[in-house]
Every structure is written in C-alpha cells, then in structure tokens.
Amino acid sequence: MNFKKIILGSVLAAASFAYIACGPDNGSGPDEPGKETPPGPQIDLPKESAYSPVVVNGLKITVMSGTEGMRGSLGGVIKLDPEFVDPETEYTANVKTTIDSVSFAVGKVIDGKPYQEKVNINLDGVVFPNEMVSFSQKYLEFKQLSSCGEFQLYISIFASSKEEGEKTTKYTTVIDTLKFVRPEAECAAAQPVESSSSVAQVCTPVTAYEDTLSNSMGTSKSAINFATGLADNPHITIKIANESATIIPGAGVSVFEESAQTTGLLPTKTPLCREDFKKSNFNFEDELTSGLWLAVVTADGTLYPMMVRKAMFESATKGTVTIVYYK
Incomplete structure (x- = not known):
C-alpha cells in the first residue's frame, strides 16, 4: 500500500461548518x-x-x-x-x-x-x-x-x-x-422587461418509468433504449468498475447534467411536462450516485430525463443501478 502524505499550507482554525x-x-x-x-x-x-x-x-x-x-x-x-x-x-x-x-x-x-x-x-x-x-x-x-x-x-x-x-x-x-x-x-441596473403573458405555454406530457440496470448475472440488462424500454439499440449502457458505475452513451447520444430538478427528489407537478426538465451545457462524465439527475439527449434531439434512485455494488466489477426515467 502507498502512504499518501498531503502537502500542507493552510491556516489554523476549528474543524466545523463555521469559519472563524x-x-x-x-x-x-x-x-x-x-x-x-x-x-x-x-x-x-x-x-x-x-x-x-x-x-x-x-x-x-x-x-x-x-x-x-x-x-x-x-x-x-x-x-x-x-x-x-x-x-x-x-x-x-x-x-x-x-x-x-x-x-x-x-x-x-x-x-x-x-x-x-x-x-x-x-x-x-x-x-x-x-x-x-x-x-x-x-x-x-x-x-x-x-x-x-x-x-x-x-x-x-x-x-x-x-x-x-x-x-x-x-x-x-x-x-x-x-x-x-x-x-x-x-x-448593472436591471432593465424593464415587457410582459410575455400572451405567449402560450407548451407542455409535452411525460410519464415516469422505473428500471434496473445490472451486470450481476449473465441474463441481467445493463443497457436501455428509453423509447422502447429494451436493451436493443441502447441509448445508454452501465459500466461497473472499481466499485463505481458510469454511463457509456450510445451512438449519437449525449449525456448532460440536468439543471431544473432537485437532487434525490422526484417531481410532483401535475401534469409533468418534458419542458419542465432542462439540460445544462455540460456533458456528464462522473460516477453515478444516488439522487443524481441527468438529461440524455438522443441523436434526433429527444431529451429523456432520468434520476439515479440507487447504485449498489456486489464487488468491484459487479453492481446494480436503479433509475427512473421519463418519456
């Protein structure tokens, strides 16, 4: 094992949430x-x-x-x-x-x-x-x-x-x-904005679906096409390594951080619209953690929001990720 010493350079204070x-x-x-x-x-x-x-x-x-x-x-x-x-x-x-x-x-x-x-x-x-x-x-x-x-x-x-x-x-x-x-x-001083109340609000209704992606068994489903719910022609595939899970996007698919939802909470709005979800400008390349919201954009521009409910690992290379997605 490697002993990892940290080079120090900070000033003395109490280790608490408040800074002196x-x-x-x-x-x-x-x-x-x-x-x-x-x-x-x-x-x-x-x-x-x-x-x-x-x-x-x-x-x-x-x-x-x-x-x-x-x-x-x-x-x-x-x-x-x-x-x-x-x-x-x-x-x-x-x-x-x-x-x-x-x-x-x-x-x-x-x-x-x-x-x-x-x-x-x-x-x-x-x-x-x-x-x-x-x-x-x-x-x-x-x-x-x-x-x-x-x-x-x-x-x-x-x-x-x-x-x-x-x-x-x-x-x-x-x-x-x-x-x-x-x-x-x-x-700078805020400028007055003309009312846009006459603009119609667009709502494309979506429904929540839950699924489990895993590589624990040879018959487990580790990939999903959000349109069909099947593993064929997948939009994303889950990779398990080093007791962590990451996403491999399918052909033409991009994965972004979702910026409108709250970590760990599913929306309660009725009706729920695809327009209620927003992709950020940043591609997601980190590990999957419980409560994480992502925006998966397919090659044709369709946005599929998804939240990671739970990521669990049986070993360094085997695990299960439960997701909720909307379509």
Whole structure:
C-alpha cells in the first residue's frame, strides 16, 4: 500500500461548518474613499491533517445561466482512498474510515485576500457519514453574492477512522484552488422587461418509468433504449468498475447534467411536462450516485430525463443501478 502524505499550507482554525473570522490586518478602514468594502470578515481556514484518506476527482466550478440569473455549477467527486493507511495509527483491518461532513466558504477577493460572503451551497441528497460525495447538480447562486468580480470557493472535508477499542482519528482536507468570476454585467441596473403573458405555454406530457440496470448475472440488462424500454439499440449502457458505475452513451447520444430538478427528489407537478426538465451545457462524465439527475439527449434531439434512485455494488466489477426515467 502507498502512504499518501498531503502537502500542507493552510491556516489554523476549528474543524466545523463555521469559519472563524478575523478582521483586516491593515490600518485603513473599509470605508476609505476608493477602497472596496469587504462583505464580511477575512476567511480563516481549518488546519489540514498530516495525512488525508480522501482523493478528489474532477473538482471544478463552472459559471452558467440559472433560473434566477448566473450561477456556479459544481462538479467532481470526493471519495475515500482505498489504499490509504495512516502510519501513525495502530488500526487493524477492522478500521472503518468515513467522510463525516463537508463545508463551504466563499470569499470575495480584495487586494489578494478573501473576505467572507454570505452564501449557501445546498447538499440536499447527500447523507453523512459516507464513502463518496458527488458535487454534480450542486450550485452556488450568484444572486447571494454581494457584488461582481473575482471570488474563491473553499471546500473543507472532514473524515475519521474508527475501530472498537481504539481512539478515533480525525482528518481535515482543504480544497483552496477553485476561483470564479461573476460578470460585471450582472450587477448593472436591471432593465424593464415587457410582459410575455400572451405567449402560450407548451407542455409535452411525460410519464415516469422505473428500471434496473445490472451486470450481476449473465441474463441481467445493463443497457436501455428509453423509447422502447429494451436493451436493443441502447441509448445508454452501465459500466461497473472499481466499485463505481458510469454511463457509456450510445451512438449519437449525449449525456448532460440536468439543471431544473432537485437532487434525490422526484417531481410532483401535475401534469409533468418534458419542458419542465432542462439540460445544462455540460456533458456528464462522473460516477453515478444516488439522487443524481441527468438529461440524455438522443441523436434526433429527444431529451429523456432520468434520476439515479440507487447504485449498489456486489464487488468491484459487479453492481446494480436503479433509475427512473421519463418519456
């Protein structure tokens, strides 16, 4: 096994959901003429552990249009490193390591320093403790930001290793590399918009169907054509490897993140319309996790929304994914 030591560089603070704040370290007040006013106290980050049981795949934040203005769309996965061993502990093979919580802080960058923004990033659908957390379909709404310009997102990951009769070891990992820009145009005075009440609302009714894709047995169905519900001429195929599931699109098919639904929740609207579902501008290439919403677009442009109800694994290469899709 590989001992994986994390290079440290963060400032001391409490490992909790709230970040301890300290004021500006210069002698000038925030209301000095020509100087931008900080939205809050300067951010002070938790202290990282000497070792981390967490690995990060594809972590990113992408600026995109939302339902109420611009937003930052998070992406990527954090999960436990299967090869992690802490050389400073005496745990046996019975040790249980978990990701216990994740917290966020958004900083407005002023003179190279981040100041706290009052922003909430909702982790609906994520249950702790867990072995993996997907940031797909998690958003930062720009309307909560105090202004436009450059910002930085900080993610703190708190994990622990436990074994009966042994002391619990806690770990903290800080991600401090995610920067984004809110366009100045979004902070300009809003222009009046003419009423569009005369425009007819289009509704293409859709119905929910549930199915199970699996490779557990030779007779299992691991692919599906959403139009027919069969495995022939599939729109998607499920691949199981390394105790994770991914999607292989069929010919001419594209898979996107769905941006209108809430992670883990099925819509209750009646009637439900195909127009109630929206594909984002970003192709989905991450692992499948419970509660995830996707928009599958076929070669003829038809959109099939789908939600992952549950992903379960019998081994590193065998598993089952239950989905709900609409047509």
